[in-house]
Amino acid sequence: MERREVTKLLLASTIAGQSTLLGSAPAIDRKLPDVVVVGSGAFGAWTAYALRHQGHRVTLVDAYGPANSRSSSGGESRITRCSYGNQDFYTRWAVESLVAWKQLQQRSATKVFENTGVLAIAPAGDPYLDQSAMVMQRLGIRHERMNADETMRRFPVFHLDSTESALFEPDSGALMARNSIQVLVNELVAQGVTYKTAAVRAPRGAGTLPKITTSSGESIAAGHYIFACGPWLPKAFPDLLGDRIRSDRAEVFFLGTPAGDQAYEPPAMPTWMDDYGVGGAYGFPSLDGRGCKVAVDSIVGPMDPDAGNRTVTAPYIAAMREFVRHRFPALAEAPIVESRVCQYEMTADENYILDRHPDFNNVWIAGGGSGHGFKTAPSVGRYMVQLVIEQGPANTMFSITRPKASGQT
Numbered sequence: 001m002e003r004r005e006v007t008k009l010l011l012a013s014t015i016a017g018q019s020t021l022l023g024s025a026p027a028i029d030r031k032l033p034d035v036v037v038v039g040s041g042a043f044g045a046w047t048a049y050a051l052r053h054q055g056h057r058v059t060l061v062d063a064y065g066p067a068n069s070r071s072s073s074g075g076e077s078r079i080t081r082c083s084y085g086n087q088d089f090y091t092r093w094a095v096e097s098l099v100a101w102k103q104l105q106q107r108s109a110t111k112v113f114e115n116t117g118v119l120a121i122a123p124a125g126d127p128y129l130d131q132s133a134m135v136m137q138r139l140g141i142r143h144e145r146m147n148a149d150e151t152m153r154r155f156p157v158f159h160l161d162s163t164e165s166a167l168f169e170p171d172s173g174a175l176m177a178r179n180s181i182q183v184l185v186n187e188l189v190a191q192g193v194t195y196k197t198a199a200v201r202a203p204r205g206a207g208t209l210p211k212i213t214t215s216s217g218e219s220i221a222a223g224h225y226i227f228a229c230g231p232w233l234p235k236a237f238p239d240l241l242g243d244r245i246r247s248d249r250a251e252v253f254f255l256g257t258p259a260g261d262q263a264y265e266p267p268a269m270p271t272w273m274d275d276y277g278v279g280g281a282y283g284f285p286s287l288d289g290r291g292c293k294v295a296v297d298s299i300v301g302p303m304d305p306d307a308g309n310r311t312v313t314a315p316y317i318a319a320m321r322e323f324v325r326h327r328f329p330a331l332a333e334a335p336i337v338e339s340r341v342c343q344y345e346m347t348a349d350e351n352y353i354l355d356r357h358p359d360f361n362n363v364w365i366a367g368g369g370s371g372h373g374f375k376t377a378p379s380v381g382r383y384m385v386q387l388v389i390e391q392g393p394a395n396t397m398f399s400i401t402r403p404k405a406s407g408q409t
Helices: 003-022 042-052 089-108 128-139 148-154 177-190 230-236 314-327 374-388
Strands: 035-038 058-062 078-080 118-122 144-147 165-169 173-175 194-197 211-213 219-221 224-227 246-255 271-274 281-284 292-296 336-346 353-356 363-367
Touching (some): 035 042, 042 058, 042 177, 042 363, 042 374, 058 177, 078 374, 089 128, 089 374, 118 128, 128 144, 128 165, 144 148, 148 165, 177 194, 230 246, 230 336, 230 363, 246 314
Parallel strands (some): 035 058, 035 224, 058 194, 118 271, 224 363
Antiparallel strands (some): 118 165, 144 165, 211 219, 246 336, 271 281, 281 292
């Protein structure tokens, strides 16, 4: 895709969203089939949005509520970035989706996106930054490549080794996760989407699913059912997804910054990603006075989204402290002012699963966000409409039956 094609993509996304800026959603078309979306996180809410704006009757169901504390969309912030190595698919979806996030911000007059910029750091010999820069150059996305000295002059709170380098995306930043999903769901309800807080029993059988049943015994019938319930997908479909999506536990810390010091606020400090150690690390500047958010993904373990322990642990704290001493020396002894435990629903190759259930002709799966899905959720919603309603071609990278071999996106 050339620079002019990205311009066309952004223009088309803007035009597509203008009806929501100028007025309400289209009238519900009673001739179109009902659709039930199970899960009101990023994938589910934006799928409901795309369906509703085609005139469909939509019911949105969630066991605990939109962006609840157990969900993958329930945190304070998520990164939106364009750097994806030498593959441009997710880059294009990130560009397209950011238009939709900004439109939501404009419609709701609520902060959804903060343009902090995003800094990616990698060691010498890692091709990721060079490949990402080549893709962004080709697509006309603003970026800067910097060596260690240039990075530290630009962003003094960071310490880089002399062999490390960075890639800066000035137009990327932070999405306010919990707030944005709750605002979106409220908007959907105002535009005619039916919302229910209910736990849905996993469907059994094959063929055409006539209805779903909640744990309270209520039945909900529809023409199509889309399960977008994140880390609950392996629980809902253990035989199908039990070994294809895993929930990995993660601990996140907010470090208190020195009194009166704005060096840890945007734009002085950007959102960042770091190819550090075994699993890497990422974080955010102090947003809304909450302190710097730091997550180090060096400890991997399973997480039950319903009953898992959501108290931070000593090994995670030690790993975080070791990283901070290296990357942000001035915060080495900073107090932990907040913390939270969440999960990533990971696939082996870190690509999403967006596909029809192999046993049902009207049941669909949208999940496997793998820690990076939030940013592209508007594009996921549009893709699911193309797949479910328009019967468009499926992308094999999202197939449920693709090979399980591990790899990178």
